[in-house]
Amino acid sequence: MKVHKKINNELEQLKSESRSKAPERIVNSFIPAHDDKGPRFLLEGQGDKEFIRMNSNDYLGLSLHPDLANAGDVAAKELGANAGGVRFISGTTKYHVALEKKLAEFHKKEAAKIFSCAYMANLGIALAMMNKETFVISDQLNHNSIARAIRIAGVKRENKGFYKHNDMEELRKVLDNMPEGINRVIVIFDGIFSMRGDYAPMKEIIALAKEYDDMFEDGVITIVDDSHGTVAYGRTGRGTPEVTDSMDVDIIVSTLGKGIGAEGGYVASSKEIIEMVRQKGDTYIYTNPVTPAGAAAGIASLEIIDSEEGIALIEKARLNALRFRKGIEALGYDTIPGIHPIVPVVLRDTDKVNKTVKHLYDKGILATGIIYPVVPKGDETIRMQLSASHTDRDIDYVLSVFKEAKEMF
Ligand SMILES: Cc1ncc(COP(=O)(O)O)c(C=O)c1O
The missing domain is CATH 3.90.1150.10 (Aspartate Aminotransferase, domain 1)
Structure with missing residues (x-):
């Protein structure tokens, strides 16, 4: 193909800038x-x-736990190797529903929806909750999937705000300097910052969101992506919200593919927001869910996490x-x-x-x-x-x- 010439040049360029991934x-x-x-x-x-x-996200070693493999095995034999369709057509199995119920309970939220991974969950919540009139504030070190999600959701450049990593004074300044006509503000941040292992000061972020809430028609909404915090962190594994005493965060995005040791991602929040995800989150709607085996493994994992083991x-x-x-x-x-x-x-x-x-x-x-x-x-x-x-x-x-x-x- 003619395009290979350009692609090869770009690949060489990445290499010369030390930006290419190792084999x-x-x-x-x-x-x-x-x-x-x-x-x-x-x-x-x-x-x-x-x-x-020493470079795995399997923080509890659960991906190798026999209970997860066995649960997946049973589900695959019972319902097949995949769900057979997207969720709203024919791809919702009892395992998907049970996992969503468990995840909501785990995070003390009303409801949850699972995605094929947390990357897709970030895209899904952004598509459901962000629009041209939304102002989105991010920590400068947020994960790539959050930055990409905000772009894909069509948030205008002038409606994006950033604060220096974990700097609450800067967050306040962004909240103080909102453009005219904004009716909804979203503050979105990683719980654990994956390149550093440090965590977001969630209590302060939520306090600031509450302080400014009345100034906007739809308020100031907080979203934490706790992909590296969930189950790896906090006495009972509730992650950064547990460690920072911030279980009242509005929306949690996380993954089943790291500490939980299974597959998929999810969003947990109020019933209304989760129904909005089901209606408007394209990366939930128009794509296969995790397999019944993956969902069953997720359930088995959460059962272990909530046990003495x-x-x-x-x-x-x-x-x-x-x-x-x-x-x-x-x-x-x-x-x-x-x-x-x-x-x-x-x-x-x-x-x-x-x-x-x-x-x-x-x-x-x-x-x-x-x-x-x-x-x-x-x-x-x-x-x-x-x-x-x-x-x-x-x-x-x-x-x-x-x-x-x-x-x-
Ligand atoms: C903060 C954060 N969000 C999302 C993801 C993506 O997770 P998943 O592999 O489930 O898509 C990662 C993984 O690297 C992450 O660190």
Whole structure:
């Protein structure tokens, strides 16, 4: 095709700007946890070399839990390998409905709707709630899916406001300087910021929203995308709203594909807003839902999370993050303060990040380097993600490899 020439140029350009994604590693199988070792992963082309996964969003290790696989198995045998249609035609099964009920209860909201993933959930809530007369205020470090959703929903450039990451004075300034004719304001933000592991000051954001609510016909609505916070954070796994005592946030967007260990995304809120999503959220309406197996796995996961086993897993993830954080700081590495299982090891240098990630890989540790332009120059980081499935021995081994890496520079 003629277009290949231009595409190849663009791909080369991305490479030359260090913006192209590395080739994907293929996971062929895993070895379940045994003795004092957590799960190990075998990769295509790496023979029987075992890898510890330190770059997964599976914060509680639930994606490998037999109850989830079994629940999916039963649902697939009962109702087939997919739902057979979009939700409003023939694709709503008892598993989808039960999962939505459970998610609403989990977040103490009236209702919920599931999407194929959280990316689509952000698009869906934006299409349902934002229009040309809406003013949308975002944290500058919000996830790509939120920024994309606001664009797709057609919010005008002059109706977009931003505040510096977690800066409440700036948020107030944006609220103070609203253009004429705005009838609805939405403040939208990540709960946990995935590149940093820190969290939004939700209580302050909600207090500001309430303070300005009367000034707009439809009020000031708060939306948190807690994809990395849900189940990974807070004593009972209710995420950033639990940690910040902000369960009264208006709308929660989250994923089933990270800590919950299943598949899909969702929005939880009032009955009215969820009905609006069902009527106007195109990424809910015109697309396949998750499979019955995926929905059943989500239900099984939430049952575990709300049991003693789940509470213990959440606590283990917290303790593992703490062990790693203390160890890495004792080695003299910089981190960003926080208590989430994302622990960024801040190296502030692309070359150091690349060499350290390679050294970790050589020693059987999967970790992700995050370099400019994903983060500003000077913030180059290795994002380590702890999980309840790691053992003390795993963590101490990873720390010993970081110690070796430090000696390389
Ligand atoms: C804040 C945030 N929102 C949404 C997503 C997308 O989640 P999903 O994989 O379910 O689409 C991510 C994942 O990286 C995320 O970090």
